[in-house]
Amino acid sequence: xxxxxxxxxxxxxxxxxxxxxxxxxxxxxxxxxxxxxxxxxxxxxxxxxxxxxxxxxxxxxxxxxxxxxxxxxxxxxxxxxxxxxxxxxxxxxxxxxxxxxxxxxxxxxxxxxxxxxxxxxxxxxxxxxxxxxxxxxxxxxxxxxxxxxxxxxxxxxxxxxxxxxxxxxxxxxxxxxxxxxxxxxxxxxxxxxxxxxxxx
Amino acid sequence: xxxxxxxxxxxxxxxxxxxxxxxxxxxxxxxxxxxxxxxxxxxxxxxxxxxxxxxxxxxxxxxxxxx
Numbered sequence: 001x002x003x004x005x006x007x008x009x010x011x012x013x014x015x016x017x018x019x020x021x022x023x024x025x026x027x028x029x030x031x032x033x034x035x036x037x038x039x040x041x042x043x044x045x046x047x048x049x050x051x052x053x054x055x056x057x058x059x060x061x062x063x064x065x066x067x068x069x070x071x072x073x074x075x076x077x078x079x080x081x082x083x084x085x086x087x088x089x090x091x092x093x094x095x096x097x098x099x100x101x102x103x104x105x106x107x108x109x110x111x112x113x114x115x116x117x118x119x120x121x122x123x124x125x126x127x128x129x130x131x132x133x134x135x136x137x138x139x140x141x142x143x144x145x146x147x148x149x150x151x152x153x154x155x156x157x158x159x160x161x162x163x164x165x166x167x168x169x170x171x172x173x174x175x176x177x178x179x180x181x182x183x184x185x186x187x188x189x190x191x192x193x194x195x196x197x198x199x200x
Numbered sequence: 201x202x203x204x205x206x207x208x209x210x211x212x213x214x215x216x217x218x219x220x221x222x223x224x225x226x227x228x229x230x231x232x233x234x235x236x237x238x239x240x241x242x243x244x245x246x247x248x249x250x251x252x253x254x255x256x257x258x259x260x261x262x263x264x265x266x267x
Binding site: 183184186187188189190191192193194195 | 201202210242245248249251
């Protein structure tokens, strides 16, 4: 008996394969949905939200700080007999770090000006909200005096900001752990109200 | 925990339900029949059971995703 199903050409098969390849992994989509949901609920909690911002600020400030170490890395590599490494990696890092540090200070000036002119009603995001403008701009003097050998952003602004952010992160972490334990007990009791006695 | 309070918790904690429909559903609980509470409650309890039983695995996968 002849089969009535239409023949599938090799081209069509190849098409199906490539189609299958671009399908998103269902598991990954599920994971992303859970992650989005968790971040969304964390964002609603003011303590958790502040801690998320504090964590992001710390990560960005440390990255700028590492860039700020560029000239030191370059000089160190030069002393160790690797001048090529020093000029390329150290130079690139240093330029990026110095640039970012400079932009961060300039941005802070803009943030504070807008805040002042709008009587505190408009608050733009700031990488170092607990560091004053005078400290941020003033510490650049050390950069100039040492030929950028002193990682001023890391030593002053980033360190000062982390000192202010650390208790926020710790508080959110300990509150989140306590809440998670209470929530878990509540979720278990709620689930049991419907499933216990049903053999599920 | 009575079933209506349990249903409220399960709706709040569900990750399957969109945030926009959670509040209307919670507001509807007092007027729901026992059968309706049982139906929705059992469905959401199954979801919660999966989440609670696989919490470690979900956490592990989330960490892998974030790294």
